[in-house]
Amino acid sequence: MRRAGFPAFDGDGLQPAQAPDNATALPAGAWGYLGADAAAVQGFHPPKRTLPRPAAAPAGSGEAYDTARVDCDRQAAERLGSPQGSGTELVGRLFDDSLKATGKDTRVVAATKEWSACIAAAGFEAASPETLPERFRAAPEITPEELATARADLDCTAKSNLATLWFAVLAGYQRQLIDRNAEALTAQREAVRAQDAKLTKLLAGESPA
Numbered sequence: 001m002r003r004a005g006f007p008a009f010d011g012d013g014l015q016p017a018q019a020p021d022n023a024t025a026l027p028a029g030a031w032g033y034l035g036a037d038a039a040a041v042q043g044f045h046p047p048k049r050t051l052p053r054p055a056a057a058p059a060g061s062g063e064a065y066d067t068a069r070v071d072c073d074r075q076a077a078e079r080l081g082s083p084q085g086s087g088t089e090l091v092g093r094l095f096d097d098s099l100k101a102t103g104k105d106t107r108v109v110a111a112t113k114e115w116s117a118c119i120a121a122a123g124f125e126a127a128s129p130e131t132l133p134e135r136f137r138a139a140p141e142i143t144p145e146e147l148a149t150a151r152a153d154l155d156c157t158a159k160s161n162l163a164t165l166w167f168a169v170l171a172g173y174q175r176q177l178i179d180r181n182a183e184a185l186t187a188q189r190e191a192v193r194a195q196d197a198k199l200t201k202l203l204a205g206e207s208p209a
Contacts, residue, residue, distance in 0.1 A: 031163040033157050046137075111165050
């Protein structure tokens with residue numbers, strides 16, 4: 001951009017977004033409810049986020065600036081390249097496979113049934129923890145019923161040990177899949193590292209070759 005006549009260019013013009021709070025970003029899922037503090041105040045709604053605020057318009061912005069930005073983005077993408085698509089697809093497929101295997105695992109199925117019976121005893125009805133966020137998140141506001149259901153979900157998750165079991169089983173299947181696909185995953189890891197090295201050189205104004 002500076003070579004294109006915009007010496008003041010220093011990035012994309014957005015302030016950094018607020019860092020996500022991983023403890024409450026997704027308080028419930030197939031594993032049940034996680035986090036007593038979140039259950040008490042947000043139910044199944046994700047926490048509200050502060051959107052990044054646009055910075056002042058960059059010097060020289062306008063049609064010429066936009067044209068130069070598009071062209072520079074294209075040049076950077078061409079020079080940077082990307083890891084092989086097959087490797088990226090493999091990682092996604094293996095992750096999906098691990099989730100499917102976890103959901104069918106007899107230990108997880110039994111714990112989920114125990115969770116469901118606990119929820120029913122508390123006066124609520126749900127076949128699995130995944131159905132609860134779907135039921136409540138469409139509502140614009142958090143209701144007392146939602147908070148009560150979240151607290152019951154939290155309690156039943158602990159009593160059934162569902163979350164602990166679910167994540168342990170998931171990790172086990174993922175380790176198996178990693179071992180079976182070690183060669184391809186190692187190649188993908190090296191491709192990502194090579195891309196990162198290229199990006200570092202580009203940002204420093206060096207040739208990535």
